[in-house]
Amino acid sequence: MLVDEFKLPAARLVPEAKLEDLGVDSLNQIDLIFKLEDRFNLKIKDDARKLVTIQDVVGYIDELVAQQQTRSDQPGAPSA
Amino acid sequence: VAITGLGVISPIGNSIEALFSSLSAGKSGIRALPEPLSRSSQCSIGAVVDLPSRDDLPKMRLLDRVSQLTLVAASQAVADARIDFAAEDRDRCGVAVGTGMGGAKTTDEGYYTLYWERSDRIAPFTVIRAMTNAAGASLGLEYALCGPNLTYSTACSSSAVSLGEAAGKIRTGDVDVMLAGGSEAPLTAGVLRAWDAMRTLAQVDDNEPFASCRPFAATRSGLVLGEGAAFLVLESWEHALRRGASIHAELIGYGLTTDIEHITRPTVAGQAKAMRSALRSAGCAPDEIDYINAHGTATVQNDLVETLAIKEVFGEHAGGLPVSSTKSTHGHLLGAAGALEFTICVGCLERGWIPPTMHLNAPDPACDLDYVAEGARSVTSLRVAMSNSFAFGGTNAVLIARRYER
Secondary structure, X not given: OOOOOOOOOHHHOOOOOEOHHHOOOHHHHHHHHHHHHHHHOOXXXXXXXXXXXXXXXXXXXXXXXXXXXXXXXXXXXXXX | OEEEEEEEEEOOEOOHHXXXXXXXXXXXXXXEOOOOHHHOOOOOEEEOOOOOOOOOOHHHOOOOHHHHHHHHHHHHHHHHHOOOHHHOOHHHEEEEEEOOOOOHHHHHHHHHHHHHOOOOOOOOOHHHHHOOOHHHHHHHHHHOOOOOEEEEOOHHHHHHHHHHHHHHHHHOOOOOEEEEEEEEOOOOHHHHHHHHHOOOEOOOOOOOHHHOOOOOEOOOOOEOEEOEEEEEEEEOHHHHHHOOOOOOEEEEEEEEEEOOOOOOOXXXXXXXXXXXXXXXXXXXXXXXXXXXXXXXXXXXXXXXXXXXXXXXXXXXXXXXXXXXXXXHHHOXXXXXXXXXXXXXXXXXXXXXXXXXXXXXOOEOOOOOOEOOOOOOEEOOOOXXXXXXXXXXXXXEEEEXXXXXXX
């Protein structure tokens, strides 16, 4: 997504790279979150923890996806 | 006020050179709109700019097409003026933009998401892309100009107003330099349909779609919407001389009046007053005007009223005064029209010729001025030119430029 939509060179996208250093400032992070929500069918709340590095984003999305998985695995949970 | 830089993105050329080459050949930029836009209104044509939107560039991601056109046109003007803003007092440099519809494409897309797709996924940049001052803001950021950053929205006279007001700021000494002009990107389904609903758009000439806009003709049937942007670098005369700038022409007159009778119907008195006011501010007698670039929208009302207003102001001089409407080829750029047409006036003063009113084969007997229908005309003595811009809402704005005598 950072390569396709934000036109960032893949070589710079290491886990510890900071979003701000990549030019993805707070305004662009709002757009990033919007696109992540669409891509992973998630709802990311406004009080989401501060996402500083690429690893932060990846970790957070993994967590949310896993939570969603668990919820839908539970018996009686409404199906999508 | 010195005019030291010109830049243009228009349906008949994306540079000053291309624009004037089209104007001299009478080449029209009016053509069939791409699908599916062509099906959004009865009027399937528009004056389209050959410049793809660049949402793929990081800098452009935040910008509606109206702001993208702004940045590209203004960059030409800045390069042409050879002004280095880093060497200027940035607090004394500002921006003035005229736009009628602002970020119309973004607004349209937002409504599409909300009402058609029945989704709440409105893109997060909708506000900053669509806000009417987005184009001006993008210029202020691009060149780091800390002086006034103003947006004027007076429909079809927006950018004539932005130029006139910018020149005023320079005259009073508030600023040294203004990057001023206008931009419009109205070719969206919603805007086209809305103008169509007003019954102001031209009937498409099926045989010659490019000739559908026929100002002052008996067969005129309305305007053709166009997109584009034109920007000028304006600076105080002393400032321009001090930095050794090359001067295109001088902005010497600006008149601004308002019609109060009706929201759309123009009045002879209001237009005449605006022209007289511009003449007064320029210190010009009517017979000193050598050329008028008319508002000339090709609506039944405008062209007749403007003709009568010109006769009232110029009296006997009107008979020998060339008047042309370049909208016949570049269409109606709404909020960008005034800046584009004033830019055309400036370029004509430098080149010594007048662009024609095209497609005027069947003149309206009531429109009986010299509309330069035969093609571009060489006028080597061309010294002072007037540009008319009249608007829905009644804002009449008139600008006057004088050739720079080197």
